Amino acid sequence: MSQPVPNQLAAIAARLRVIPREAHNISRKHISPGALRVLYRLHEAGHAAFLVGGAVRDLLLGGRPKDFDVATDATPEQVKRLFRNCRLIGRRFRLAHVVFGNEIVEVATFRGAGDDGSGDRHVVDGRIVRDNVWGTIEEDAVRRDFTVNALYYDIADFSVRDYVGGFADLEARTLRLIGDPVQRYREDPVRMLRAVRLAAKLDFTIAPEARAPFAELGELLLHAPPARLFDETLKMFLAGHAAKSFRALEASGLLADVFPLTARALAFRGGDSLRAMIEAGLAGTDARVAEDKPVTPAFLFAILLWGAVRAQVEREIARGVDPVLAWQRVSHHVIAEQAKQVAIPRRFGLVMQEIWTLQPRFEQRTRKRVFRLLAHPRFRAAYDFLLLRAVEGEAVAELGRWWTEAQALPHEELAARLGSAPPAAAAAASTEAPPPTGRRRRRRRKPAPAPANDTA
Numbered sequence: 001m002s003q004p005v006p007n008q009l010a011a012i013a014a015r016l017r018v019i020p021r022e023a024h025n026i027s028r029k030h031i032s033p034g035a036l037r038v039l040y041r042l043h044e045a046g047h048a049a050f051l052v053g054g055a056v057r058d059l060l061l062g063g064r065p066k067d068f069d070v071a072t073d074a075t076p077e078q079v080k081r082l083f084r085n086c087r088l089i090g091r092r093f094r095l096a097h098v099v100f101g102n103e104i105v106e107v108a109t110f111r112g113a114g115d116d117g118s119g120d121r122h123v124v125d126g127r128i129v130r131d132n133v134w135g136t137i138e139e140d141a142v143r144r145d146f147t148v149n150a151l152y153y154d155i156a157d158f159s160v161r162d163y164v165g166g167f168a169d170l171e172a173r174t175l176r177l178i179g180d181p182v183q184r185y186r187e188d189p190v191r192m193l194r195a196v197r198l199a200a201k202l203d204f205t206i207a208p209e210a211r212a213p214f215a216e217l218g219e220l221l222l223h224a225p226p227a228r229l230f231d232e233t234l235k236m237f238l239a240g241h242a243a244k245s246f247r248a249l250e251a252s253g254l255l256a257d258v259f260p261l262t263a264r265a266l267a268f269r270g271g272d273s274l275r276a277m278i279e280a281g282l283a284g285t286d287a288r289v290a291e292d293k294p295v296t297p298a299f300l301f302a303i304l305l306w307g308a309v310r311a312q313v314e315r316e317i318a319r320g321v322d323p324v325l326a327w328q329r330v331s332h333h334v335i336a337e338q339a340k341q342v343a344i345p346r347r348f349g350l351v352m353q354e355i356w357t358l359q360p361r362f363e364q365r366t367r368k369r370v371f372r373l374l375a376h377p378r379f380r381a382a383y384d385f386l387l388l389r390a391v392e393g394e395a396v397a398e399l400g401r402w403w404t405e406a407q408a409l410p411h412e413e414l415a416a417r418l419g420s421a422p423p424a425a426a427a428a429a430s431t432e433a434p435p436p437t438g439r440r441r442r443r444r445r446k447p448a449p450a451p452a453n454d455t456a
C-alpha cells in the first residue's frame with residue numbers, strides 16, 4: 001500500500017472497535033502455552049503484545065490454530081533480549097522466533113504500511129529508516145490482506161482490537177480485502193489465491209468486490225514467484241480441505257493461472273474422468289490428513305498433472321516414439337512446464353516421474369515383470385495412483401483389481417498362477433495372465449509396502 005499520511009492513520013485509529021473479553025469467545029485455554037508465555041513476558045516488560053492473524057481469526061471461529069503469531073511494538077533485538085530461546089530470522093523482514101520444544105512462536109514488530117520489503121534500510125540510517133520499517137499497530141493492521149486477518153487479541157485486557165471491520169466480516173463469514181482490491185492484488189497477486197484458499201478452508205464467501213478483479217488480474221499470478229505459489233499450493237491441498245479448495249479454484253477461474261496444464265486437460269476429451277480422478281485423489285488426501293497420516297506433494301502433483309501426461313504420451317506413441325522413451329520424455333517435460341509456474345522441488349519431481357512411468361508397467365503381467373514391479377520402491381504409490389485411474393474405464397479398473405489380488409497372494413501361489421512361460425511367449429500373453437482370483441490368504445508374504453502418500 002502507498003504509505004498512509006498521518007491524517008489517514010488518525011482516521012484508521014478513529015475506526016477502532018474494541019471487543020471486550022465478555023463479548024468474544026477467545027479463551028486463554030485455547031492459546032498455546034508458548035504463545036501465552038511470549039505475550040505475558042512482553043507485556044511485563046512494558047511492551048504492547050497481541051496475538052494476531054490467522055490464530056485470532058480461527059479462535060474466534062471456534063477452531064484450534066496450529067501456529068500462533070504475535071505482534072508487538074518491541075523491536076526484534078528487544079525481543080531477543082527478553083528470551084533466551086530466541087533467534088532472529090529473515091533479511092527482508094526481521095522476525096523473532098521464540099522456540100519452546102517443537103513449538104515456534106513467531107514474533108513480529110509492527111510494520112509500517114510503507115514497508116515494501118525491499119531490504120535492509122534499517123541499517124543505513126537509524127531513525128528515519130526505523131520509521132519506515134517499523135510502524136504503529138494501525139499501520140500494521142492496514143497492510144494485512146483481509147479484514148478478518150487483521151484482528152488483534154490484546155494480552156493486557158483480553159480484548160480484541162479491530163481497526164478494519166474484521167469482526168463484523170467474521171460474523172458475516174465474508175472475506176473482504178483491506179483497501180482497494182485492485183490495488184491490493186496488483187501489489188501482491190498471491191492474495192487472490194489466498195482469498196480462494198481461505199474461503200474454502202473457512203467456508204466463507206469472498207466479497208463481490210474482492211472477487212470481481214479475478215478475471216482481469218488472475219494472469220498476474222503467471223508472474224508470481226514459483227516458490228511462493230508452491231507454499232500456497234501446499235496450504236491449499238495438504239491442509240485437510242483439498243477437495244473444496246480445488247473446486248473453489250476451478251470456479252474462481254484462477255486454476256488456469258496456477259495450473260495451466262490441468263485447466264487445459266480438464267477442458268479436453270477425457271476431462272470429466274480426469275476431474276473425477278482429481279476429486280477422488282484430493283478426497284483421499286483430506287481423509288489422510290484427518291487421520292494425521294503423512295501426505296506428500298508428489299502424489300498430489302502427479303494427480304493434478306496426469307491429464308497432460310496421458311494426452312502427450314498418447315500423442316508421442318502415435319507418432320511412433322518408443323513407449324518407454326515417450327513416458328520418460330513427457331514426464332520430464334510436463335514437470336518442467338508446470339515448475340515454471342509453481343515450483344516443484346526436485347525430490348518430488350523424481351517421485352512423480354516414477355509414479356507416472358510405472359503406470360504402463362501394470363499392464364505387463366508376466367511372472368518376472370510382476371515380481372519386479374511388486375518389489376519396486378515406488379510400487380505402493382504407483383498402485384494407489386492406478387486405483388484412482390479406475391474412473392478412466394473398465395480396463396483400468398480391472399487392472400487395479402488384478403493388482404489388488406496379486407498383492408494379497410503368497411509369493412508361491414502368485415508365482416504358480418503366473419506360470420513360468422519363456423520370456424517371448426510370456427510377452428505375447430502379457431495382458432492375458434490369469435487373474436489371481438481365489439480366496440484371500442491369511443497372511444502376506446511380506447509386510448505391505450508403505451502407503452503412497454508418505455513418501456515425503
Ligand code: ATP
Nearest residue numbers: 052053054055143144145146149150188190191235
Ligand atoms: P492459515 O491459517 O492458513 O495459516 P493465515 O491467515 O494465518 O492462514 P499466514 O500465511 O499464516 O496465513 O499469514 C499470517 C498473517 O499474515 C495473515 O493472517 C495476514 O494477516 C498476514 N498476511 C499473510 N499473507 C499476506 C499477504 N500476502 N498480504 C498481506 N498480509 C498477509
Ligand code: MG
Nearest residue numbers: 053054055067
Ligand atoms: Mg497462519
